[in-house]
């Protein structure tokens with residue numbers, strides 16, 4: 001399989017972290033009509049203004065944007081089955097919709113089918129790397145990692161830990177969970193582009209003994225990630241304060257068990273206070289902001305500016321199925337609207353950075369993903385700027401680069417993805433799909 005290719009288009013990435021509100025940020029690197037060279041090793045070999053010599057296979061995309069693949073830092077593979085499920089807030093939503101869907105992942109064949117569907121959905125949305133919750137079942141982790149390996153994707157995930165406050169069919173116990181984690185870490189952590197994340201679902205569904213076990217795993221194996229949820233919903237926060245009365249706050253529970261660190265990714269973080277934000281920053285932990293999910297479940301409005309001002313990193317998660325789309329542009333558009341509700345404005349640059357270079361750096365993977373730097377893996381997406389005559393008209397009257405890119409981002413989704421490459425190999429090309437029949441309606 002040859003990967004050598006010269007791609008021409010309008011290259012867009014970041015050399016630094018833009019301010020949230022600076023539309024003329026010098027951190028933006030826009031190189032229109034440039035050639036991006038992909039080497040046979042699947043890495044970016046260079047970027048240049050001149051066409052390469054005739055030995056290079058070429059693909060030209062005049063007027064199209066070429067970006068690093070998006071990085072989704074919080075999403076659930078099994079929850080494609082509950083996308084757009086009506087009528088509940090977090091705790092009811094888990095009981096009524098999510099736990100039944102997750103129970104089906106015990107079956108290896110089902111888990112393989114859903115994992116493939118899920119990753120192909122990410123690729124079709126222009127997302128090439130992700131930090132993923134599969135389910136409590138070991139089979140769901142193997143299925144996810146097998147599917148990622150087959151696609152060459154950078155993927156971080158791990159068995160969900162839940163030994164209380166969950167239905168019988170989804171509960172593990174400390175000893176079995178530890179055995180499963182140790183086995184999965186040995187098999188997968190550091191294999192190809194896969195890394196393991198110790199994954200307590202959230203504080204209410206793990207006993208103190210299980211959280212302590214999770215912390216011990218983190219201490220025992222350098223390079224492991226940790227992912228969980230924190231302070232998503234006010235009922236949830238109240239519940240945690242009852243379950244852990246000795247903790248200063250919800251976030252402090254994770255600190256107590258050794259789960260906060262520079263490789264910790266905590267979804268939501270809506271109901272945190274200033275001490276919590278300082279704690280995040282002191283430990284180098286990251287908040288995965290999930291605006292689509294927060295709006296859909298009515299969880300609340302995340303304070304991006306305060307989190308950033310405290311020195312904590314903020315990345316983006318679609319949080320499907322609480323979130324309603326695997327599309328990062330749709331998620332970023334929601335992030336803009338969440339900040340607008342607090343009378344703040346966030347630029348396209350800050351939004352795109354959080355889903356590319358910013359996420360890569362938060363995951364300590366800046367050398368591999370998130371930019372168009374030579375040496376990085378060629379995880380590359382070609383985007384149409386418009387998917388309809390109305391959008392094309394809007395682009396034609398854009399006042400400047402930020403106006404054009406912001407309008408594209410706000411209106412964009414899977415329809416705008418022309419081609420998605422992972423380590424130089426095309427894994428998605430826009431085309432037709434056929435819907436599965438539904439016998440019920």
Ligand SMILES: [Zn+2]
Pocket residue numbers: 074075076229267319322
């Ligand atoms: Zn989630």
